[in-house]
Amino acid sequence: MTRVIVLNGGSSSGKSGIARCLQAVLPDPWLTVGVDVLVEAMPAAMRASDAGIEFAADGGVSVGPRFRTLQFAWMIGVAAMARAGARVIIDDVFLGGASSQRDWHEALDGLDVLWVGVRCEPEVAVGRELARGDRIGGMAASQAELVHEGVRYDVEVDTTRTEALECARTIAARVGPGSAVRQERNADSPEPTS
Amino acid sequence: MTRVIVLNGGSSSGKSGIARCLQAVLPDPWLTVGVDVLVEAMPAAMRASDAGIEFAADGGVSVGPRFRTLQFAWMIGVAAMARAGARVIIDDVFLGGASSQRDWHEALDGLDVLWVGVRCEPEVAVGRELARGDRIGGMAASQAELVHEGVRYDVEVDTTRTEALECARTIAARVGPGSAVRQERNADSPEPTS
Amino acid sequence: MTRVIVLNGGSSSGKSGIARCLQAVLPDPWLTVGVDVLVEAMPAAMRASDAGIEFAADGGVSVGPRFRTLQFAWMIGVAAMARAGARVIIDDVFLGGASSQRDWHEALDGLDVLWVGVRCEPEVAVGRELARGDRIGGMAASQAELVHEGVRYDVEVDTTRTEALECARTIAARVGPGSAVRQERNADSPEPTS
């Protein structure tokens, strides 16, 4: 039974919208956690330092050792939430491509995970970044391909011409069978250790 | 050495401001996690249902079984973040008073925790709630005393006449000795298992 | 020469994204004003009263006499901004259809206005409302057709299958000829009285 859905895609590819639609269409309550919220949870000083995270004027993002230390602890914590009974949607940007996936693999060890690639043609993502108006220009372009390099998925969706809700339905159809049924039976009682 | 700071106080008592000041004055990078962000992470449908969380028109807040299930898993996850090496500030509202503290006690078992009570005279909190303009009226009044019932603290601060930064300095002075020193020595290397 | 662009469309039809893209593609600096910001500018108490604005649980929106008084004064003020030399994009929802357009017509008297209809198929708008997660469910559905009843446009765009940036380019192509040229010549000097 699927306990974790990992959405990976570049900035402005539409992951957050898909996550909200997934929460609406899936029968169980799912928590959404994401790297954007993690960055917000860090000290303001981490958002502009070599040791933390840097957003370059051209949209490039680089992270330093202190960022990675907190990020790693956060990943362990997210996995622990899932093991403690929460269904979790992870909204992430694999800046390290396959190596980011390995890190999550390790953290999520033993959990039933659905890996989802969220693609969007770069020129469309760039336009949506402009339309949102709250992102540093250039992130969409620089991340569009990068984050998928060497990553393996159970499902891929493409938001270029498909709405978030339809993408969410495609993903929901791949969420482990029986989840709704199990939910009815065991609502709010401790989860079996699977 | 202190790994976790728990800030407990009613709505509009000033916890989030203190948390941001703590992140600025403490020498190590600390993550801030809070119940507000947890509520945002839940499905929208959970925010208005018997099984989820309900915000009454008079400012009362009640949570149902599904909310508690996710909240419990979240607490376990936050504790796991701290055990994996993150220093964590928890910004919470103990709607259950002493019983909320017991739940955190259990989740944070084995970690060095600093328990902080954030007080604010109800009439002042009510005025600040009005000035913020983004909260349901009445939460400040109904939570001001309630959340402290039977709770034991290492430090208490009162924001009625003391600025957030000064409160943060008072709290920071109680954060486990040696943390700054240790930080200089071990920056970005794995934490000793204490 | 076009001084005002009026974007009319239902909730979640994509007006704000188009407005931001217009600001990026048009050579002059344009101000965007919108009914959402107007509602934010009103007293909190106006957001839930018979005399102010009411958002029903089913997505219906109704406005009372006090709301209309402020709204009317706001329209006069927006027109005055345009007459004083600002190029203005108005992001509105014509809850009254043709009658809302008449009100704007009157306020904007003597100004060169480009009227733009922003359409989106209701089922798509409903999905986007869900994906945004910050709107009351049902507004998209109830407003999708209503706001266009009896309204006459210079241009119409449909965001159902067209990106905001492309819609913005279509609109920009209709903005009065010579605006860019004039801008180069007269940059930051007083506008001719047309």
Added chain:
Amino acid sequence: MTRVIVLNGGSSSGKSGIARCLQAVLPDPWLTVGVDVLVEAMPAAMRASDAGIEFAADGGVSVGPRFRTLQFAWMIGVAAMARAGARVIIDDVFLGGASSQRDWHEALDGLDVLWVGVRCEPEVAVGRELARGDRIGGMAASQAELVHEGVRYDVEVDTTRTEALECARTIAARVGPGSAVRQERNADSPEPTS
């Protein structure tokens, strides 16, 4: 009868909180408009250019000719809203001190204006800027004294040791006599031309 309240003070001095409290305590509905919202209404590209507005890393703010052109038109528009019957609270930062006041004086010509100075000791404003976490560090310090230079007020409030709600009550007591009474009599009917 007072139609316009101008609140002038440095960043993080507490103007917005006072404005929201004023909206709550004054018997009539007042619109709040502010320079923060004006900046948001401008094209994103204006927020980082010589011709627009620049926020230096040290908290300094400078505005160029294109910014001033839009700002001037906005001031004319705000005055027109007040003349058309809206009661308006203006939340501004007089970067030019007395000269900013002269500009508003001219725009608001003929309207009954209450000029309010909002002061806060610089070190306290700096702490609150840190606690808010959403402002560029240094703005509070650099603006605290600057914005009041040569400006004349009808009322001054100091948020250093006085809550926003209490400041709002002090200001409300100076709002033109009879306003509440007049409001009851004329509610929602056209304003007399004074």
